[in-house]
Amino acid sequence: MPSAPVSPVPDDDVNIYLIGPRASGKTTLGARLAERLGRPFVDLDALFVERNGETIADLVAREGWDAFRRAEAAILAETATRRGLVVATGGGAVLLPENRALLAKGRVFYLQADPDRLAERLLADMNEEQRPKLTEMGFREEIKATLAEREPVYLALANACLPERGPDELLEFALRALAMWRKE
Known part of the structure; x- marks a missing residue:
């Protein structure tokens, strides 16, 4: 039985953004947190597919990662x-400065995750249409390199870090x- 919504944060009209690497649990936590708070939930990757009628992998294969990042930025700007x-x-929404500026206007949770656990999760549910490879590296090497590159950005944006x-x-931590x- 779902719990009743908690009382809203003082600025309950402020968006709550979940950032972190792919497979860190952003979608799972986001849906559960939205339900608990009585707020609408938006998954930017799912919204991309809905709006564009194609997968992320299809756009990346046809036009490259830069085209996807531009499309992602437009969706984030509209959502904001x-x-x-x-x-x-x-996972890469934090890469563009304009996205970081939008995210910083909300409450940002960074979902931390161990690279080996991310690899396990991704191998268990590859979903390559929504999570295409980012580099030509081997799978585990790509995860470690990507996390090492992005983690400083995740940490700089985060109002709170949620451990794996x-x-x-995780819902209780959030x-x-x-x-x-709310007490501030």
Whole structure:
């Protein structure tokens, strides 16, 4: 039985953004957090597919990663005009300065994850249409290199870092952080 929504954060019209590497649990946490808070949930990758009628992998294969990043930025910019959302971003959404500026206007949770656990999760559910390879490196090497490159950006943007945990515990960490902000 789902829990009742918690009382809103003081600025309950501020969006909550979930950032972190692919397979870190952003979509899972985002849906659960939105339900608990009684807020709408938006998954930027799913919204891309819905709006464009193609997978991320199809666009990347045809036009490259830069084209996807531009499309992702446009979707984030549009989403950021709405208020009170819980938003799961793509792992690379933090790469563009304009995206970072938009994310910084909300509450940002960084979902931390061990590279080996990310590899396990991705191997268990490759979903290459939504999670195409980023480089020509081997799978595990790509995950480690990508995380090493992006983690400083994730940390700089984060209002709170959520350690790798199961879905229930991760939700409780997020709710506790929101409760602390409510007391500020």
